[in-house]
Structures are given as structure tokens and as C-alpha cells.
Amino acid sequence: MNEEELHALDLYERGTWRGASLSYAGGPAFAVNCVEYDGVLVFEGDMILASSRGEPAAPTAEIGVEAIFTLQAGAKWPNGIVPYKIDGSVTETMKAAIEIAINGMNLSLNKGGKQYVNLQAAGASDHDYVLFVKGTGYSSFVGKQGGAQEINVPDNSPKPGKIMHEICHALGMFHEHTRPDRDTYVTYHPENVRDDSLKPNFEKVTDPNVIKPAAYDYGSIMHYSKVAFAKTGTETLVPVQDKPIGQRDGLSPIDIEGIIDFYS
Numbered sequence: 074m075n076e077e078e079l080h081a082l083d084l085y086e087r088g089t090w091r092g093a094s095l096s097y098a099g100g101p102a103f104a105v106n107c108v109e110y111d112g113v114l115v116f117e118g119d120m121i122l123a124s125s126r127g128e129p130a131a132p133t134a135e136i137g138v139e140a141i142f143t144l145q146a147g148a149k150w151p152n153g154i155v156p157y158k159i160d161g162s163v164t165e166t167m168k169a170a171i172e173i174a175i176n177g178m179n180l181s182l183n184k185g186g187k188q189y190v191n192l193q194a195a196g197a198s199d200h201d202y203v204l205f206v207k208g209t210g211y212s213s214f215v216g217k218q219g220g221a222q223e224i225n226v227p228d229n230s231p232k233p234g235k236i237m238h239e240i241c242h243a244l245g246m247f248h249e250h251t252r253p254d255r256d257t258y259v260t261y262h263p264e265n266v267r268d269d270s271l272k273p274n275f276e277k278v279t280d281p282n283v284i285k286p287a288a289y290d291y292g293s294i295m296h297y298s299k300v301a302f303a304k305t306g307t308e309t310l311v312p313v314q315d316k317p318i319g320q321r322d323g324l325s326p327i328d329i330e331g332i333i334d335f336y337s
């Protein structure tokens with residue numbers, strides 16, 4: 074079991090299940106299963122629908138009742154500039170990992186001398202920004218929300234790749250393996266999922282508005298691993314082509330291409 078799963082399992086055990094309906098940029102609503110813990114409502118383990126910590130201005134969502142939520146992933150960060158602050162609750166080692174993740178992403182998202190996405194320390198006049206804050210596990214909103222939007226990081230085991238994954242959510246990215254066309258590329262084995270409560274992690278996003286135009290990317294930092302939430306010795310996601318999945322080392326070439334395309 075990897076650390077990402079440990080966090081998610083922990084959340085599933087501690088949290089309360091909620092149904093939520095979710096629509097993308099005013100499109101038709103679809104149902105998602107969420108779990109609420111520590112004042113944060115998440116789906117697929119780490120994507121925040123609502124939080125009692127920050128005060129995102131744009132979406133409407135309520136914790137404790139069926140949430141109605143409009144994903145603001147269509148609302149990009151203007152000019153690709155993503156101001157950020159690091160809360161005092163974040164440990165020094167985690168701060169160092171956040172800096173590594175940010176520098177790595179800024180480097181990757183510079184092409185031909187043009188900075189397509191620029192994560193930079195927030196100034197006094199920045200109203201909309203990402204706030205790295207100590208939470209339970211790693212989680213992030215999807216897309217720009219307006220106001221201070223948190224990226225939760227745990228207080229130990231700093232992993233720059235995991236932080237990049239959460240920043241990608243904040244830029245507007247979903248999980249690669251939930252693409253509507255994923256069955257062409259990976260075989261999902263629900264019988265190998267350890268517990269029924271973990272199956273929402275594999276639900277496909279059905280809204281056509283969220284289909285990424287780029288090719289399916291086994292190497293994406295947003296793809297889950299073969300053994301995600303699997304019973305011991307089994308696999309839940311088997312690539313149709315014999316390729317590794319679930320890396321958390323850095324942005325893949327197709328991740329970079331997709332983000333640059335989205336922010337061009």
C-alpha cells in the first residue's frame with residue numbers, strides 16, 4: 074500500500090459519506106459520492122468540493138447537506154499567474170517540498186521562453202490565491218475558485234510529486250483514469266477493490282465538458298496506480314498497453330502539453 078492510499082483510506086474511515094451533485098461550468102449535473110472529514114468535503118480522495126476553512130467565492134456548496142456545486146475549472150487563472158501563500162501551520166520540511174514542487178512546475182511550464190503558468194508568492198493586492206495549509210492528507214479544489222483556496226498538505230512525509238498533483242487540480246485538472254474514454258486504455262477490476270466504499274474513486278466523469286482533448290496519458294501525474302485501493306496481490310487498473318501508471322515524479326510531456334494548451 075502506498076502512502077497516497079493510506080491517506081485516502083484514513084479519510085474514508087474517519088469521514089462521513091455524502092451524496093453530491095456536481096456540474097461543470099453550468100453544464101448538466103451528475104452525481105458523485107463524497108466523504109466529509111475535518112471540515113472538508115472531497116471526492117476521489119483528494120478533490121475538494123467544499124471546505125469550512127477557506128471561503129471560495131464562486132461555487133455554492135454546503136457541507137452537511139446534499140451539496141450542489143459548480144466546478145469552476147473553466148475559470149482559469151488569468152494569464153496563468155497563480156499567486157500562493159504558505160500558511161504558518163505548514164512544517165519546514167513540507168515548505169521545502171512545496172518550493173521544490175513549485176520550482177519544478179514553473180520550469181516545466183516554460184516553453185520557448187514563455188511562462189504559461191507561473192506560480193508566484195502572493196502580493197498584498199492578490200485577492201485570489203492558493204493557500205497551502207496543514208490538513209489531513211493531500212487535497213485541493215479543482216480550478217480557480219476565487220478568494221483564498223486551500224491546498225491541504227499533511228505534516229509529515231513531504232512529497233513534491235504529490236504537491237504537484239494537487240497544484241494540477243488547482244489548475245483545473247481531474248484524475249486521468251476517470252476520463253469517459255478510459256475503458257479503451259485501462260481495464261478496471263471492481264472485484265479487486267478492497268471495499269465497496271472505495272469504488273467511488275473509480276467512477277468516470279461523464280460530463281462531456283471535462284473531456285481533455287489531449288491523448289490518454291498513462292504517464293500522467295494525475296493517473297492512479299495499478300494497485301490503487303486493491304486487495305493485496307491484485308490490481309484494480311490494468312493498462313491495455315503494457316505501460317507503467319501512477320507515477321508521482323513530475324509532470325509528463327502530455328501533462329505539460331495539456332496545461333500549456335489550456336493556458337494558451
Ligand SMILES: [Zn+2]
Pocket residue numbers: 119120238242248
Ligand atoms: Zn488527485
